[in-house]
Amino acid sequence: MMDNFTPGPFAEELAAAGVPDHLHAWLGRYGIGALVVKMGIRFLEMSPERTVATMPVAGNTQVAGILHGGAHVVLAETLGSFAASMHAGESRHAVGIEVSAAHHRSIAAGMVTGTCTAIHLGGTLATHEIVMTDDQGRRLSTARITNLIRKNAPGGQ
Numbered sequence: 642m643m644d645n646f647t648p649g650p651f652a653e654e655l656a657a658a659g660v661p662d663h664l665h666a667w668l669g670r671y672g673i674g675a676l677v678v679k680m681g682i683r684f685l686e687m688s689p690e691r692t693v694a695t696m697p698v699a700g701n702t703q704v705a706g707i708l709h710g711g712a713h714v715v716l717a718e719t720l721g722s723f724a725a726s727m728h729a730g731e732s733r734h735a736v737g738i739e740v741s742a743a744h745h746r747s748i749a750a751g752m753v754t755g756t757c758t759a760i761h762l763g764g765t766l767a768t769h770e771i772v773m774t775d776d777q778g779r780r781l782s783t784a785r786i787t788n789l790i791r792k793n794a795p796g797g798q
Contacts, residue, residue: 753773
């Protein structure tokens with residue numbers, strides 16, 4: 642068990658990613674995940690109802706020099722999964738069961754902002770819409786993720 646005063650092994654990772662201090666106790670044992678770090682995702686807001694993060698285009702492009710479609714989905718699934726996990730709380734966990742995305746516009750440079758908004762926060766399912774925009778606020782893609790909310794098994798997930 643971890644107290645709220647001793648930093649977990651991922652304290653620096655959480656701070657660098659913009660995770661609010663009040664969530665460090667929850668994420669301190671697990672961090673945010675190697676892919677999130679590799680993609681350069683940085684959180685701006687985090688709640689079950691609305692989670693916002695940015696991701697650079699640089700380093701996340703495909704061979705044509707534009708943001709990889711999979712990078713859009715990584716950002717979307719990251720936001721939706723964190724939001725659903727916060728909704729689930731400490732005694733439950735979220736498991737992704739569906740994710741889809743439509744790409745509307747390409748981007749070759751700058752920053753992408755993903756805004757995740759809850760569509761449904763229920764006892765067994767959480768569904769979120771994630772809209773990715775460029776620095777000018779133009780919509781780049783729209784994604785949707787549904788997570789199953791499950792009780793933690795005794796002694797862990």
